[in-house]
Amino acid sequence: MRLLYTAGDGRLSWTDDLVGDQIPPYAILSHTWGKQEVIFDDLKNLNSLEDIGAKSKAGWDKIRFCAQQTKRDGLDYFWVDTCCIDKSNSQELQEAINSIGWTLQELLAPASVAFYSKEGELLGDKQSLKDTIHEITGIPVEALSGSRLSDFSVDDRFSWAEKRQTTREEDRAYSLLGMFGVHLPLIYGEGEENAFYRLRDAVATKENKGRSRSQEERLGKICSWLSAPDPSTNYHKAHKQRQAETRLWLLQNARFAEWKEGAASRLWLYGIPGCGKTILSSTIIEHLLQHCDDDASMVTAYFYFDFNDTQKQDPELMLRSLLCQLLQRSSTIPKGVDALFSSCDNGQRQPSLRALLEVTSQVMRQFTHAYIVLDALDECTQRQELMDVLETVAGWQLDNVHLLMTSRKERDIESSLESYVKKKALSLCRGT
Known part of the structure; x- marks a missing residue:
């Protein structure tokens, strides 16, 4: 994290990006955002606190007050969300949102x-x-008086945000990340309902896994570093379009049952445009998620290739997304993943595709069953690279890995899959 401080000459400046034990005691300005907030770029042009009076943005008054109050409280450093995060850096923004103190947790966590x-x-x-705060927010007085958050149920903690108002609807869910010690990719535009769905799913996974706080923080940094697209938006969109009983015939199909239970199984579902492959994928994914729900030794990971989203046309981003999903389900951070992150200067450099494949293989081996669903291979713009990745995965011959793919029946896809799919293909040109 980056902190603000006032230098001896009165100049306002940032620290370097600090992590772990490097972070000194600091004050936080918890405030309601207005229309004239000071942002990261504004501070680049500020020479000293004396210049603030000449600035036009009303938000400068907050910065000056916070700097002065920090000194009065005997501290050297302070943090303001609007101007301590470089929002032009997507990785920094992602990590910051997952770790910053939103108003609700800023109210509960600090001693003062x-x-x-x-x-x-x-x-x-x-x-x-405390009585006034309790009346306004509904937060129990005990929580305001220092009781541990773990002393309160998940439902209780969710209820504390019921009166929360945010400028962007998804932030009602994102503002609770620190309350539960979980991390999520940020998808502005997904809507409040889907954001809360993902949050509850992440909380449930953590409750089942019981990872330590330090492991959760490390995992959050690793997932931010991977910068993987989140395919759940495609899943929920397709799921909403699905009519009851649609495509349920496949779940009772003998080939699907064989794929689900067989060792190192593969299944390719193909069909003409508009035959419902993506909606069918959502049916399969829902079935598999429910199948794995009560058994932490099993996992379902999925990805939707999408012509309408450049982040979902790249085989390497597919692999990063699958790896993040596998890690979220894992009880610990696998040594290979942790070592790769460390070898890349703790996220300052990006790993090679080969290194990503190696650690993905290691993570998959931890599960008794790993179900992988890839929708719309034909919408991948780097087709040959994708086929090479799939051939590598198939070449691992992992008995616990079950790979299911959907696409149009295009010649290059069919010829590439032929060597390891063979007769494990099923046409969707039939009744629903």
Whole structure:
């Protein structure tokens, strides 16, 4: 994280990006965003705090107050969300949103919380105002008085955000990430309902796995580093379009049953455009997620190639997405993954495709069954690279890995899959 401080000459500056034990004590400005907030680029042009008076943005008053109050409280550093995050850096933004203190957790986590008016007048602290805070937010007085978050149920903690208002609807869910110690890829535009669905799923996975807080933080950094697209938006979109009983015949098909239970099994489902392959994939994924739900030794990971999304046309991004899903289900961070992250300067450099394949193979071996569903291979723009990746995965001959793919029946795909799919193909040109 990057902190602000006032240098001896009055100049306002940032620290380097600090991690772990490097982070000193610091103050946080928890505030409601206005229309004239100071952003990262604004501070680049600021020479000293004395220049603030000449600035036009109303948000400068907050920065000046926070700098002065930090000094009065005997601290050297402070953090303001609007201007300590470089939002032009997508990886930094992703990691920051997963780790920053949103207002709700800023209220609960620190030992000392003071409330000030817009004019800088002290109104009280968390203890003196606890009854008022409880009345407004619904947060129990015990939580405000220092009780551990783990002392309260998951449903209780979700209820604390019911009155929360955010500018972007997805932030109602994202603002709870720190409350539960989980990490999610940010998908603005997915809608509040889907954001909460993913959050609850991540919380349930963590509750089942019981990873330590340090492991959760490490995993969050690794997933941010992988910068993988989230295919759940495609899944939920297709799932909403599916009519009841649609394509359920496949789940009772003998070939599907054989694929589901067979060793090192592969199945290719092909059909003409518009025959419902993507909707069928959502049916299969839903079935497999339910199948794995009660058994942590099994996992389902999936990916949708999509002509309408450049992030979902790249074989390497597919692999990164699958790896993130596998890691979220894993009880610990596999040594190979941790070592790869460390060897890349803790996320400062990107791994090779070969290295990603190697660690993905290692992670897959941890499960008794790993179901992989890949939809619309024909919508991948790097077709040959994709075929090479799939051939590598098939070449592992892992008995616990079950690979299912859908696409149009195009000659290059058919010829590439022929060597390891053979007769394990099924036409979808039949009744629903």
